[in-house]
Amino acid sequence: MNKIDILELEKWNKELDQDPINLVLKRALTKNEIQTIALKQESTPLTTFKFSKEIKTLPVANQQKTGRCWIFAGLNVLREIIAKRYGLKDFELSQNYVAFFDKLEKINYFLNSVDDFINADKDDRTLQHLVRVGIQDGGQWDMFVALIEKYGIVPKDAMDETANSSSTRIMNQFINLKLRQYVSNSRKNKSSKEKYKAQTIKELYGFLISNFGNPPKVFDFEYVDKEGQYNLNENTTPAAFFKEYIGDKLNDYVSLIHAPTDDKPFNKTYTVAYLGNVIEGRKIKYLNIKMEDLKAKIIAQLNDDEVVWFGSDVGHYGDRDLGVWADDRYDYEKIFRLDFNLDKASMLDYGHSQMNHAMVITGYASKNNLPIKYKIENSWGDKAGKKGYFVASDSWFDKFVYQAVINKKYLSESELKIWEEEPKILKPWDPMGSLAK
Numbered sequence: 001m002n003k004i005d006i007l008e009l010e011k012w013n014k015e016l017d018q019d020p021i022n023l024v025l026k027r028a029l030t031k032n033e034i035q036t037i038a039l040k041q042e043s044t045p046l047t048t049f050k051f052s053k054e055i056k057t058l059p060v061a062n063q064q065k066t067g068r069c070w071i072f073a074g075l076n077v078l079r080e081i082i083a084k085r086y087g088l089k090d091f092e093l094s095q096n097y098v099a100f101f102d103k104l105e106k107i108n109y110f111l112n113s114v115d116d117f118i119n120a121d122k123d124d125r126t127l128q129h130l131v132r133v134g135i136q137d138g139g140q141w142d143m144f145v146a147l148i149e150k151y152g153i154v155p156k157d158a159m160d161e162t163a164n165s166s167s168t169r170i171m172n173q174f175i176n177l178k179l180r181q182y183v184s185n186s187r188k189n190k191s192s193k194e195k196y197k198a199q200t201i202k203e204l205y206g207f208l209i210s211n212f213g214n215p216p217k218v219f220d221f222e223y224v225d226k227e228g229q230y231n232l233n234e235n236t237t238p239a240a241f242f243k244e245y246i247g248d249k250l251n252d253y254v255s256l257i258h259a260p261t262d263d264k265p266f267n268k269t270y271t272v273a274y275l276g277n278v279i280e281g282r283k284i285k286y287l288n289i290k291m292e293d294l295k296a297k298i299i300a301q302l303n304d305d306e307v308v309w310f311g312s313d314v315g316h317y318g319d320r321d322l323g324v325w326a327d328d329r330y331d332y333e334k335i336f337r338l339d340f341n342l343d344k345a346s347m348l349d350y351g352h353s354q355m356n357h358a359m360v361i362t363g364y365a366s367k368n369n370l371p372i373k374y375k376i377e378n379s380w381g382d383k384a385g386k387k388g389y390f391v392a393s394d395s396w397f398d399k400f401v402y403q404a405v406i407n408k409k410y411l412s413e414s415e416l417k418i419w420e421e422e423p424k425i426l427k428p429w430d431p432m433g434s435l436a437k
């Protein structure tokens with residue numbers, strides 16, 4: 001191994017002290033963040049909130065201090081269907097209701113998954129991955145569908161937020177402590193495994209009730225429609241509400257990804273081992289396609305006035321206050337005179353980027369029939385961005401968008417046939433599963 005040479009450091013320091021650009025940069029960074037001095041003024045007109053196609057959507061929701069973006073994005077898609085039907089101007093579905101059953105199903109999924117490793121060495125990589133990740137707030141589109149197909153949906157009025165449904169860190173810590181306790185006890189006393197499992201589920205069910213509240217079995221749905229008439233749907237159930245207001249529409253949608261890594265050839269389907277929530281529900285499945293094809297399907301769906309659920313990495317080149325994601329908005333390389341380029345496949349392979357946030361695309365702007373930016377409905381409340389909405393440049397989209405949920409009618413015949421193929425199983429730690437962590 002090569003050691004750091006102190007004499008070499010002294011030489012580099014002299015060179016830097018004699019470099020006027022470095023001195024100016026050092027002075028500027030004393031009182032300014034990197035992003036501030038890297039901002040390209042000439043790029044700001046490219047990220048204005050003006051769009052050639054814009055679907056008018058409801059006010060944004062707020063996931064608070066949680067990782068429930070995928071649930072919020074999913075319910076935001078569904079509420080647009082309901083709001084459009086009845087002309088509702090302000091309406092939310094209960095994120096707390098879906099999150100409650102997600103936690104319960106994930107607990108059961110975890111307990112059954114670690115049972116596969118009851119006799120494995122405790123250093124087994126998959127076992128260690130499962131116990132270290134535990135269960136978190138994140139999830140995937142197919143996990144969202146599995147939940148609402150089993151438990152239905154309810155208006156937010158029927159099960160509003162609690163302090164702990166909106167701030168889940170401490171709650172998650174104790175859930176995972178109990179799950180790791182199960183792993184330890186069941187491996188020490190294998191004959192009592194089922195007793196430990198039943199006890200753990202029962203105890204954590206009560207813990208969830210304490211933190212989330214009781215999910216309603218029957219509720220009333222009241223609303224004022226576009227004609228100004230008051231309506232009351234009495235004594236409905238979550239399953240009946242889902243069937244009446246959404247029906248079987250979600251059967252028409254599939255999850256497409258863009259992952260240009262060597263282990264995921266395009267035009268093949270994939271799933272991720274030990275990733276899910278509802279054991280008997282819909283399984284996670286992706287079709288990997290080229291980015292130009294993914295964007296064309298997104299545009300087609302938006303043109304038909306349907307918003308698009310999508311997954312991306314929002315940790316790069318963003319301005320939360322202004323509501324902008326744009327890699328071409330900043331000039332880090334020229335300022336620091338360093339090469340910061342890394343292709344998308346390498347970013348995935350070596351941990352620089354992965355899906356970490358789900359949102360909804362509600363519009364776009366185009367030039368010469370090509371998209372140049374997208375309008376995004378976020379779930380960070382109306383104080384972020386422009387009343388909660390964001391804009392993403394097309395080049396940022398190319399680099400950091402990994403998934404979109406698209407109606408099957410926008411797939412070609414060959415893609416539909418590929419969709420029916422048995423998916424290749426990816427490793428539990430594959431970045432395509434990271435949104436569920």
